[in-house]
Amino acid sequence: GESVGLHLPTLSVQEGDNSIINCAYSNSASDYFIWYKQESGKGPQFIIDIRSNMDKRQGQRVTVLLNKTVKHLSLQIAATQPGDSAVYFCAEEDLRAGNNRKLIWGLGTSLAVNP
Amino acid sequence: DVKVTQSSRYLVKRTGEKVFLECVQDMDHENMFWYRQDPGLGLRLIYFSYDVKMKEKGDIPEGYSVSREKKERFSLILESASTNQTSMYLCASRAGQGFEKLFFGSGTQLSVL
Numbered sequence: 718g719e720s721v722g723l724h725l726p727t728l729s730v731q732e733g734d735n736s737i738i739n740c741a742y743s744n745s746a747s748d749y750f751i752w753y754k755q756e757s758g759k760g761p762q763f764i765i766d767i768r769s770n771m772d773k774r775q776g777q778r779v780t781v782l783l784n785k786t787v788k789h790l791s792l793q794i795a796a797t798q799p800g801d802s803a804v805y806f807c808a809e810e811d812l813r814a815g816n817n818r819k820l821i822w823g824l825g826t827s828l829a830v831n832p
Numbered sequence: 833d834v835k836v837t838q839s840s841r842y843l844v845k846r847t848g849e850k851v852f853l854e855c856v857q858d859m860d861h862e863n864m865f866w867y868r869q870d871p872g873l874g875l876r877l878i879y880f881s882y883d884v885k886m887k888e889k890g891d892i893p894e895g896y897s898v899s900r901e902k903k904e905r906f907s908l909i910l911e912s913a914s915t916n917q918t919s920m921y922l923c924a925s926r927a928g929q930g931f932e933k934l935f936f937g938s939g940t941q942l943s944v945l
Binding site (some may be wrong): 759 | 836854865872873874875878882888890922924930931933934935936937938939
């Protein structure tokens with residue numbers, strides 16, 4: 718299944734399917750992008766990050782794709798499991814801002830995995 | 833593993849009380865952050881600090897102050913708590929410059945009655 722994080726905040730998928738969570742970022746100068754997962758009652762946990770000189774980066778069951786032309790970021794989760802149920806946040810940052818750099822956060826997408 | 837510890841998981845305070853939220857990290861990180869998280873509004877940055885005794889306003893600093901007297905500790909202060917400050921508060925830290933991810937604490941759910 719697919720979702721656009723800011724416009725469709727809930728994504729429901731079947732266990733075992735692949736999930737795609739999308740994020741439109743705002744600043745064309747951003748050069749660092751990051752995905753976090755937040756389970757109920759917990760703080761956000763790092764999933765994967767990518768720098769602007771890359772288009773794709775893979776982790777364990779997760780892949781992040783970056784399309785700078787259209788300022789779009791996506792998180793792909795392979796073989797989604799019930800433990801993947803959480804809210805997923807994308808964030809962007811311009812590292813050239815030095816000490817004033819700060820992450821700009823998306824509003825999050827809720828992923829629900831149906832057994 | 834990096835550990836970011838927030839002193840309280842749940843807090844209930846009265847309107848007008850002075851409230852201290854404490855955060856400690858154990859990885860000698862230079863940067864520390866305080867966010868609040870409200871349903872539908874995502875994470876909003878209150879204050880951050882990139883070094884001891886340094887502080888910078890985030891996007892919503894009104895009604896809050898911070899203190900960073902030691903590198904490992906970053907305190908958020910509500911001088912006079914109000915009901916609209918009822919929220920989940922998240923502390924985070926990261927190493928200094930470069931491509932560094934944030935490490936978050938478990939959060940403090942503050943209710944102001």
